[in-house]
Every structure is written in C-alpha cells, then in structure tokens.
Amino acid sequence: MEQRVAEPVESPIAAPPSAARSNAATILFVIMVAGLVVAPFVTYPLFLMQVMCFALFACAFNLLIGYVGLLSFGHALYFGWGSYLSAYAAKAWGLTPELAILAGTATAALLGLLAGSLAIRRQGIYFAMITLALAQMMFFFALQAKFTGGEDGIQAVPRGHLFGLIDLKNEMAMYVVVLVIFLAGFLSIYRIVHSPFGEVLKAIRENEQRAISLGYKTDRYKLVAFVLSATLAGAAGATKAIVLQLASLTDVNWPMSGEVVLMTLVGGLGTIFGPIVGSFVILVMQYKLAALGEWVLVIQGVIFVACVLLFRRGVIGELAHKLRIRL
Amino acid sequence: MFEICLPVILGGKCIPSTALFGQLLIGLINGSFYALLSLGLAVIFGMLNIINFSHGAQYMMGAFAAYLLLQFSGMNYWVALIVAPILVGVTGVLIERLLLQWLYKLDHLYGLLLTFGLALIIEGVARHYFGSAGLPYTVPESLQGGRNLGFMFLPNYRAWVIVASATVCFATWFVIERTRLGAYLRAATENPALVRAFGINVPRMITLTYGFGVALAAFAGVMAAPIYNVSPQMGSELIIVVFAVVVIGGMGSILGAILTGFGLGVVEGLTKVFFPEASNTVIFVIMAIVLLVRPAGLFGRRA
Numbered sequence A: 001m002e003q004r005v006a007e008p009v010e011s012p013i014a015a016p017p018s019a020a021r022s023n024a025a026t027i028l029f030v031i032m033v034a035g036l037v038v039a040p041f042v043t044y045p046l047f048l049m050q051v052m053c054f055a056l057f058a059c060a061f062n063l064l065i066g067y068v069g070l071l072s073f074g075h076a077l078y079f080g081w082g083s084y085l086s087a088y089a090a091k092a093w094g095l096t097p098e099l100a101i102l103a104g105t106a107t108a109a110l111l112g113l114l115a116g117s118l119a120i121r122r123q124g125i126y127f128a129m130i131t132l133a134l135a136q137m138m139f140f141f142a143l144q145a146k147f148t149g150g151e152d153g154i155q156a157v158p159r160g161h162l163f164g165l166i167d168l169k170n171e172m173a174m175y176v177v178v179l180v181i182f183l184a185g186f187l188s189i190y191r192i193v194h195s196p197f198g199e200v201l202k203a204i205r206e207n208e209q210r211a212i213s214l215g216y217k218t219d220r221y222k223l224v225a226f227v228l229s230a231t232l233a234g235a236a237g238a239t240k241a242i243v244l245q246l247a248s249l250t251d252v253n254w255p256m257s258g259e260v261v262l263m264t265l266v267g268g269l270g271t272i273f274g275p276i277v278g279s280f281v282i283l284v285m286q287y288k289l290a291a292l293g294e295w296v297l298v299i300q301g302v303i304f305v306a307c308v309l310l311f312r313r314g315v316i317g318e319l320a321h322k323l324r325i326r327l
Numbered sequence B: 001m002f003e004i005c006l007p008v009i010l011g012g013k014c015i016p017s018t019a020l021f022g023q024l025l026i027g028l029i030n031g032s033f034y035a036l037l038s039l040g041l042a043v044i045f046g047m048l049n050i051i052n053f054s055h056g057a058q059y060m061m062g063a064f065a066a067y068l069l070l071q072f073s074g075m076n077y078w079v080a081l082i083v084a085p086i087l088v089g090v091t092g093v094l095i096e097r098l099l100l101q102w103l104y105k106l107d108h109l110y111g112l113l114l115t116f117g118l119a120l121i122i123e124g125v126a127r128h129y130f131g132s133a134g135l136p137y138t139v140p141e142s143l144q145g146g147r148n149l150g151f152m153f154l155p156n157y158r159a160w161v162i163v164a165s166a167t168v169c170f171a172t173w174f175v176i177e178r179t180r181l182g183a184y185l186r187a188a189t190e191n192p193a194l195v196r197a198f199g200i201n202v203p204r205m206i207t208l209t210y211g212f213g214v215a216l217a218a219f220a221g222v223m224a225a226p227i228y229n230v231s232p233q234m235g236s237e238l239i240i241v242v243f244a245v246v247v248i249g250g251m252g253s254i255l256g257a258i259l260t261g262f263g264l265g266v267v268e269g270l271t272k273v274f275f276p277e278a279s280n281t282v283i284f285v286i287m288a289i290v291l292l293v294r295p296a297g298l299f300g301r302r303a
Helices: A023-041 A045-067 A076-091 A097-119 A124-144 A171-193 A196-206 A208-213 A218-244 A254-267 A274-288 A295-310 A314-323 B017-048 B055-073 B077-098 B108-130 B156-178 B180-190 B192-197 B202-224 B234-249 B254-274 B282-293
Strands: B003-005 B014-016 B146-148 B153-155
Touching: A023 A045, A023 A171, A045 A171, A045 A196, A045 A218, A045 A254, A045 A274, A076 A097, A076 A124, A076 A218, A076 A254, A097 A124, A097 A218, A097 B282, A124 A254, A124 B108, A124 B234, A124 B282, A171 A196, A171 A218, A196 A208, A196 A218, A208 A218, A254 A274, A254 A295, A254 A314, A254 B108, A274 A295, A274 A314, A295 B108, B003 B017, B014 B017, B017 B055, B017 B153, B017 B156, B017 B180, B017 B202, B017 B234, B017 B254, B055 B077, B055 B108, B055 B202, B055 B234, B077 B202, B108 B234, B146 B156, B153 B156, B156 B180, B156 B202, B156 B254, B180 B192, B180 B202, B192 B202, B202 B234, B234 B254, B234 B282, B254 B282
Parallel strands: none
Antiparallel strands: B003 B014, B146 B153
C-alpha cells in the first residue's frame, strides 16, 4: 500500500492572497499589548497569566504545525517537563524564579532535541504518532520518577523573589513577569516566521521535495524548528509552574497535547494571533463550563469535529481571509 | 515448577516458571489486542488515508456494548461477540458517511484531528453515564476454570482469546491478500479512479472498510471485557501504545501488523517479569530504537 501522491488541494494554512496591508498585524499587536496592560485591573490577573502561558504554549505549537506543516501530538512533553523542572528547581534547589524558569526551558530544549531527531525521521501521519508515543513514554517516567511526586505532583512551589529582589507573591509583579515572557516568546516567533529561515520552513510546508531539490537540508531545518518550538513550549510550562505554584501529571499527559492542538485549531493554524485567541476561548470555556463535568470533554470533541469540517481557518484565519490581510 | 534465570550480564535474576509463563500469557493476550487494533488501523489507513484516532474509543464501545447487551437484554457473551461488533461497525459506517467522507481531499492531519475529536466525544459520554470506575464483566460459564500444564496454570478464557484473535487476524489477512474481494480492495488502495472505471463502487467499499475496521476494534473490546474491567478510559491508553506498534511495524503490510502486535505483546510481558519498572515504556523504547536503525519500520517501505 503505497502512500498516495498528495493531490493539489486548497491548503487552508496557506497565506491569504494579499499581503499589502501587513501593518494590520502591527495594529493588532498594539491593541493586544494595550489590552493586556489594562486587563489585570478589570479581571482576575491569575486567569490572565494562565491564558498567557497557554497562549505561548499554543504559539510554540503553531510554529511547527502552521509554518512547517508538522503536527506534533506530544507537545505536553515539553510543557510538562518544563513545568516539572522549573517547579523542582524553585522548590528543592531554592533557585530564584528566573533561574527556575530557565532550568525548565533548557530541559524542554534538550528533550526537544532528542525527541525531534527521532520524530523527523518519518513524515506526515507517522510524525504525529511518534511524537505522541514519545510523550506518553515521558509521561510514564514522570509517573514513576521520585522527584516529580507521582500522582501528587510538585505542590506549593514558592514564587520566590525575582533576581532575589522583587517579591512575586505580589500578583501584579508576577503579572508583569509573565507578560514580559509571553511578549518575548511571541515576538521571537514572529521574528522566526518572518526571517529567511522562516521562509525555508514555509517552503518545506508547501512542498518538501521541492525544497530538497533546491538544495536545502530540510531535516536540519525541521529539527531546528522542532527544538525552537519545544523550547518555547517549555518556557510556557516553566512559567505556569511558578504562577500556579504547581506542576502535575496533567501537564505531561496526552489530553494536554490535545488541548493545545484544539486551541491552535480554533484560533487558526498558521496565523500569528490565532493561537492566542484560541487559548483564550478554550480557557474561558473551561472556566464557564467547569460545572458540567465530563460534558466539557464532549464539547471539546464537538469543537474539534466542527472546526475540521466547517471552520478549518479558525477565528483569526477566517477574519484574515475576509479582510484579505495577513494576521 | 522450576526456576528460570537471566544471564548474569542482565542481572542474573531468577523467576519461577509459573510467573514467567503467566506473564508471557498476559503478554500474548495484550499482543492479540495490539494485533487486532493495529490491523484495523492499517486496513483503514490503506483505504481512507486516515489514521483513526477514535479506534481506542471504538474498542471501548465494543466492551460497553457487550456489557449493556448483557445488562438490559440478557444477551450472553457469545451473542455479544457477534452483535456488539456489528452495532459498533454500523456507527462506524454512519461516521464515515456523515463526517469522514468530506476529508479525503484534505491533508491527512485533518482526519487525525477529526477522529481525535470523536474519541473525546465517545469517552466523555461514557464517563458521564458510567463514571471512570471499571464495571465488571464475568467470564462466560463455558470458559471458566482452567487447566494445569505442569509448568503453569492456563485459564481457559485466556487460551480462547489468543486462539480467537489469531484466527480473526489470519482470516482478515486471507481475505485481503488471497481473495477476489481483497484484490479489489488492494487495487482501490493503489488507484481508486482506475478501479471505479471498471465499474466497482469504490466509495461504498471505503465505507464498508471503515465499518469493518471499527468492528474489529469492537471485537477486541468484547474479548477484553472479561479480562480487564469495562471502563471509559480503557481505549485511550491502549491506542497510544498501538500507535507505537504501528510505527514499529509500518502500515504497509497486513501480516507485518499482526506479527508486530503479537511480538511486542510478548516482549512487554517478558519485561514485566524481569524489569517491572520498564514494562510501561518498553514498547516506546523499542519504537525509538527502530526509528534509529530502520526508520521505515520493520515491515514498511520508504514512501
């Protein structure tokens, strides 16, 4: 049973027709930053910090699916292990929060390098299955290892003092730290996507064989993109562990990998702002519907099905398509 | 009873033969579920070009169908073994007609995402109505008890599961590789347009293939019901392992999928005896090694 040659079909993650008004992205970015500065005075800072962590996670995931066309179904691995290491560094080693987050991020980068160099050996659907299987393997490690606390996770992680000076128990100080990390991550993804390196990634997404025939070592590009994505996902997890003062098995388990796919899909695959909107929508939904118990799972499933069948561009993708701009 | 020892280089651990063969038997049983499920995945992927993420959920549906048939209409295990796969297969046909058929022209990944959504829906509904605790399903009367083979005790039901799944796997292989119907299927996998030009209704074949693959999963679910408890999450944990099995075997070969399934079940069983702490992860480790040594999989061809 040979793989069928891909038919030329409409790619929903392709760039919209006109990029003339690309400053739309700048305007949207300014609006987003303004919103994030004002928001903590209007609503719960803790919820917003959570949204930003997940938004960064989803943006990192989107770097792979949206710009290289690689569906990783195991991104909980980097998020979760980033979260574990950051929590452990802060609690057991007593590191300051910025060092703890760095430790978590570095761990995720290393794991990304290992998992990525295995996963890129196969294409397409196998890539998704391999990433999922490797993530499940590391889930079992997290379950059995001593330092992760097994079923309990690592609880009561101290937020500590930033650079040993600023007390992060203050909600606003913590908020500013998360905002800075989120924006730094977001801007670096924006930079990556719009660099010559990013153009090669998009070429691989559109037609890997052609990219190879043009002389690009696509495996290297894919691996670098994978490591970058894992690193940023790890940074998101590491930050989350400090904010919520908790790292647990939920962060490394497969439903988390599914959730980040859902967030990105709802917001729009391959759009810069989509994952942010998507994670906001999904988190708000989870809060509002928490009382419904298991129906939340069902509703998430229905959203998956509906997005795939009717709404493949996602919120931001649809908006960009209507306005014929690039977002 | 006697003891079996590992070579000193592997730690020299000694195990009584009953424990070793007992775990081997469990390994073979897990292996038969891996084989049935990866076989179904391979058949579906061949025709639909979709990785059926809801396969685990449909396996769970099979187990629940058997449980409900027994509770509410008093149908025993043997009837359920036929009826449950048909019922679940019919839901598969509906899913293909209503949802999946719109995805064939899109990238593979949308099929994965849609069936993942379906898996969440099925599992969520099951959890809502039955909770996450397992429900018991007793072994049918005619298969209760077991026999002593001298070196181990063999429960009748477990022997039956291994024989039955090996038979079903072999029958599936025979139909696909050795019959006229199978020839149509393989031809439609290679070149659907040409096969249609010969007057064969390929879309209907695709629908029935999906229904059949799903029914295979449900069949495995019914057989699993008396061994493991019937629970909503029984499928989601299994399907990830089965994905690793599929990566190891490659989906290009039916026989390859069957052999890999049984083989890995046995390896997992052996690991449970000698290195119990690694038994959850051994299949994933093997997957990593296979990817390093033979990236296309044991039975796969480089695309």
